[in-house]
Amino acid sequence: MTDSDDAPARKPSPVPWAVAAAAVLVALVLVFWPAAAPGAEGTSDVPTAASADAGFARDMAVHHQQAVEMSFIIRDRTDDEDVRRLAYDIAQTQANQRGMLLGWLDLWGLPKTSTDGYMAWMKDAGHMGHQSKDGSLMPGMATDAELDQLSKAQGEDAEILYLQLLTDHHMGGVTMARACAEQCEVLTERQLAQRMVEGQQSEMRLMADMLKERGSAPR
Incomplete structure (x- = not known):
């Protein structure tokens, strides 16, 4: 899957405090709970750069970063x-998960970017049910134009757009997480992916209710 040449997607900007907090969390987990570290499950084997484990970690870290933004x-x-509380919960959860994913890549000694582009690790094209829009990096991700629109909106208009964009974003994230739950070989990562599926599906139900309260619906 390639990005549109005519509408390049901007790289999500980091949120320094959230990234720092996630990095601290990962460091504590790896120090005090070694069994939670992928590759430390009774074997010295670690994923390869082309594996689903590494691909999911790289791609979902980027995907999560935009949700935080x-x-x-x-x-x-x-x-x-209510919207601010939901946004805070999503930012906290996805920043922490992102830190774990990047921490595992460091642990495995693997690069955080791939020359094969995004989503190359997904074996089954049927997983890609929620397709990328022109100008977005991966399924569910917002385009530059949509991010600019959100940055300029106010009040209920901003709330509706945020809830719609995050619903799209979660749909793409769930697709990716399901693929990892099926394809990834590291047990800890498969378990994290399954928690992502369950958590984001729950949030999508909540966001549908919040949109209904505002006389709108997912797109």
Whole structure:
């Protein structure tokens, strides 16, 4: 899957405190709970750079970063406490998971980018049910134009757009996580992927209810 040449997607900007907090969390997990580290499950084998394990870690780290970015955007575009609370929860959860994924890549001694592009690790094209839009990096991810629109929206308009964009984002994330739950070989990573599926599906149900309250619906 390639990005549109006419509409290059911008690279998500990092959220320094969230990334730092996630890095600290990963360091503590690897130091005090070695069994949680992929590759430390009774074998010295580690995934290869072309494996589903490494591909999912790389791609989902990028995917999560945009969700964190959008959640911080909406924080300044609305005063609604329910939306702000949801955005905070999503930012915290996905920043921590992102830190774990990047920490595992460091542990495995693997690069955080791939010359094969995004999603090359997914064996079954049928997994790609929620396709990328022109200008987006991966399925579910927002385009530059959509991020700019969110940055300029206010109040309920911003809330609706955020909930719709995050619903799309979660749909793409669930697709990726399901693929890892089936294809990844590292037990810890498969378990994390399954938790992502369950958590994001629950959040999608909540976001559908919140959109309905605002006279709207997922796109």
